[in-house]
Amino acid sequence: MVETDSSVRIARIAAADLSAYKNLRDEALRLYPDAFDADLDSERARPPESYLGRLGLSETLGGSFLMGAWVGSELVGMIGLERQSQQKLRHSAELNSMMVHPRHTGKGIGIRLVEAAIAQARQAIGLEQVVLRVSASSESAIRLYERAGFQGCGVVPHAIKLVDGPGQVRYFDKLTMVLIL
Numbered sequence: 150m151v152e153t154d155s156s157v158r159i160a161r162i163a164a165a166d167l168s169a170y171k172n173l174r175d176e177a178l179r180l181y182p183d184a185f186d187a188d189l190d191s192e193r194a195r196p197p198e199s200y201l202g203r204l205g206l207s208e209t210l211g212g213s214f215l216m217g218a219w220v221g222s223e224l225v226g227m228i229g230l231e232r233q234s235q236q237k238l239r240h241s242a243e244l245n246s247m248m249v250h251p252r253h254t255g256k257g258i259g260i261r262l263v264e265a266a267i268a269q270a271r272q273a274i275g276l277e278q279v280v281l282r283v284s285a286s287s288e289s290a291i292r293l294y295e296r297a298g299f300q301g302c303g304v305v306p307h308a309i310k311l312v313d314g315p316g317q318v319r320y321f322d323k324l325t326m327v328l329i330l
């Protein structure tokens with residue numbers, strides 16, 4: 150199916166969507182282990198309700214949420230924002246959990262998710278900047294974030310270490326990017 154802009158719905162993920170979110174998240178952890186800090190083996194057993202805190206329902210000033218992209222009733226993409234909790238850091242939030250299912254990539258869903266997340270972030274009281282970390286080798290993802298206004302500000306070498314088996318180790322450098330709201 151080729152979806153048009155209007156056939157994709159972008160909205161905040163609600164408590165009722167957490168099972169679909171959990172399925173998509175586990176798929177993301179399986180397919181793109183370098184893109185996420187969490188690992189599938191640790192996360193697989195978590196029940197959907199354990200992600201309730203990520204919906205930001207108790208964050209009265211805003212700046213913490215999950216958003217999804219739906220094609221019909223299928224959740225095909227996701228993005229998250231997590232506002233820092235410590236007083237000196239609360240002007241800042243981390244953008245994470247960005248993934249579009251491979252059946253739906255290359256159609257503009259990713260940029261729509263990022264733009265929707267930025268629009269929500271701009272509604273949050275006192276939030277001044279959004280920070281993210283992306284694999285330095287993910288050129289397409291970096292281009293997407295740059296199109297949305299993020300700027301790269303430094304690479305952490307070997308930020309992610311994947312051990313695939315005995316003697317099979319892969320390292321991934323991470324580029325930090327920031328958007329001033």
Ligand SMILES: CC(C)(COP(=O)(O)OP(=O)(O)OC[C@H]1O[C@@H](n2cnc3c(N)ncnc32)[C@H](O)[C@@H]1OP(=O)(O)O)[C@@H](O)C(=O)NCCC(=O)NCCS
Nearest residue numbers: 181184247248249254255256257258259260283289290292
């Ligand atoms: C990175 C990711 C989220 C991008 O999602 P996406 O939906 O494919 O993003 P978009 O469609 O907006 O943009 C991707 C490309 O498609 C192109 N595109 C968008 N709409 C298009 C259209 N209608 N026709 C042709 N090309 C199109 C964009 O120009 C972009 O091209 P580029 O890679 O040459 O710059 C997705 O590839 C993904 O989930 N990757 C794995 C996880 C990951 O790396 N997440 C980021 C963690 S920080």
